[in-house]
Amino acid sequence: MPAAARQPLGPPRPDSDPPGMHQRAAHRALLVGTDHLARELIRTHLRDLSFEIQESADGQAALSRLWRDSFDLIVIDEALSDLDGFGMCRAIRGDSRNANTPIVLFVTQGGVADITLGLASGADHCVPRTVDARELIARLSALLRRTLPAAGHISGKRRLFTHGIAVDPERRSVSVRGVDVHLTVQEFALLYLLMSRPGIVFSRAALVDRIWPRDREITGRTVDSAISRLRAQIERTDTPTLLITVWGIGYKFTGD
Numbered sequence: 001m002p003a004a005a006r007q008p009l010g011p012p013r014p015d016s017d018p019p020g021m022h023q024r025a026a027h028r029a030l031l032v033g034t035d036h037l038a039r040e041l042i043r044t045h046l047r048d049l050s051f052e053i054q055e056s057a058d059g060q061a062a063l064s065r066l067w068r069d070s071f072d073l074i075v076i077d078e079a080l081s082d083l084d085g086f087g088m089c090r091a092i093r094g095d096s097r098n099a100n101t102p103i104v105l106f107v108t109q110g111g112v113a114d115i116t117l118g119l120a121s122g123a124d125h126c127v128p129r130t131v132d133a134r135e136l137i138a139r140l141s142a143l144l145r146r147t148l149p150a151a152g153h154i155s156g157k158r159r160l161f162t163h164g165i166a167v168d169p170e171r172r173s174v175s176v177r178g179v180d181v182h183l184t185v186q187e188f189a190l191l192y193l194l195m196s197r198p199g200i201v202f203s204r205a206a207l208v209d210r211i212w213p214r215d216r217e218i219t220g221r222t223v224d225s226a227i228s229r230l231r232a233q234i235e236r237t238d239t240p241t242l243l244i245t246v247w248g249i250g251y252k253f254t255g256d
Helices: 036-048 059-068 085-094 112-121 133-147 185-196 204-211 220-234
Strands: 027-032 051-056 073-077 103-107 125-128 160-162 165-168 173-176 179-181 243-246 250-253
Touching: 027 036, 027 059, 036 051, 036 073, 036 133, 051 059, 059 085, 073 085, 073 133, 085 103, 085 112, 103 112, 103 133, 112 125, 112 220, 125 133, 160 185, 165 185, 173 220, 185 204, 185 220, 185 250, 204 220, 204 250, 220 243, 220 250
Parallel strands: 027 051, 027 073, 073 103, 103 125
Antiparallel strands: 160 165, 165 173, 173 179, 243 250
């Protein structure tokens, strides 16, 4: 998009929500960060998406809340005073009531290294802090369509079961040989896509286009990292037999 056409995030508009709006909100979000202005901006946009919003400027306090309460979305600023956002993502994914909750991580630099690290740490989206308002809304909306039942994005997709792996798209749950596993939104979408088309080879470019359609910073290395994390969850041995690399092209789920 030409620079002149971009609309940078500016001061938040006055809060004009009618009384009782938050009681009618459909979903709950937790915003974590020390930058008050950034939280105000994100809060404004999430209210447009009918979210009830809770906030914390302290990473440890936010983790305690995430252990107690369930949320539909977590938005984290990488630069926290007591934790870094990457470590917080890993803690949430490791063991909490929100291990499967979508996480959006705002990264200061927004380069490939930070985004790759954020995704590897468990974030579903890594967003540069310089992102403009329209792109932020588009990314959040796309993420929520894939995760919230009200959006209907996964409605009608069939359950999958093969090689001891059970995938339920309505509940966004995965079990491997009877044991539940926790996947990020993109990892889940990647596994479902490959499992639903056994034997079909997808190039890295095709996977980026399908799984990360709005993330221009995503590269083939991101796909490789996501495949590695999936293999660690579902493969029986160190030698992959389910998620197969097709050298020079991409990946497929075994058709056997």
